[in-house]
Amino acid sequence: MWLVLLATTLILIPFINCFHISNLCQNQCLNNGTCIINAEDKRESCLCSSAFSGDRCQIKINECSSSPCRHGGQCIDGLGEFMCSCLEGYEGRLCENPIDPCQNNPCENQGTCIRTQYNNNFRCVCPTNYSGRTCNIHIKDFCASSPCVLNATCENLPDGYRCYCPSNDSCDRTKIKNLT
Structure with missing residues (x-):
């Protein structure tokens, strides 16, 4: 078989191992696969989309099988693609980017946000009279x-106060006083 191309000169190119796309295949391809018939040996095969494999494109490819999501993100398989549902504190296509927990300053009343190394978390350093x-x-x-005796240090608690006496002082007000 020869393929003839017309240009300013005549070129003859041998037509070997040509594939013919046809809807006349006896074994229809599944999942929008395209049937290809080899022109030389008349053998049929299916050209599958990226989401399927197999002789007739009957096997759905699981894009999540390689566990592409990071930091505990959940992989959601699609047709030829996947999506990651990230845990709180992470973002990005693969949940690869930690979100700075102090970015929007979650600390109220002029507290200072400090990012901790554990689990991409934070803690607040609170101003006096806040907890x-x-x-x-x-x-x-x-x-x-000034409810504590002389030389004692007073500490506010949510529902009262605590007095601390210096170690070399013999004051007896080192107990908690609940006012509620």
């Missing part, structure tokens, strides 16, 4: 009236 994970709890200043 809680995000410095959202106002602590009443029970120490404002």
Whole structure:
């Protein structure tokens, strides 16, 4: 068989191992595969899309089989593609980018956000009279009236105060006073 191309000169090219795409295949390809008949030996084969494999494109390829998602992200298989559903604190196509937990400063009442190394988390350093994970709890200043004896240090607690005596002092107010 010869293929003839017409240009300014005549060129003869041998037509060997040509493939013919046809809808006349006896074994139809599945999942939008294209049937190809080898012109030389009349053998049929299927050209599958990237989402399928097999003789007749009958096997769906699992794009999640290689576990492409990182940092515990969940892989969701699609047709010829996948998507990662990231755990909180991560973003990116493969959940590869940690989100800075202090980016939007979750600490309230002028608390200072400090990023921790454990699990991409944070902690807040709260100003005086505030406590809680995000410095959202106002602590009443029970120490404002100086309830502790001379030389004792007063510490505010959420529902009272605590007095600390210096180690060389014999004051007896080292107990917690609950006011509620």
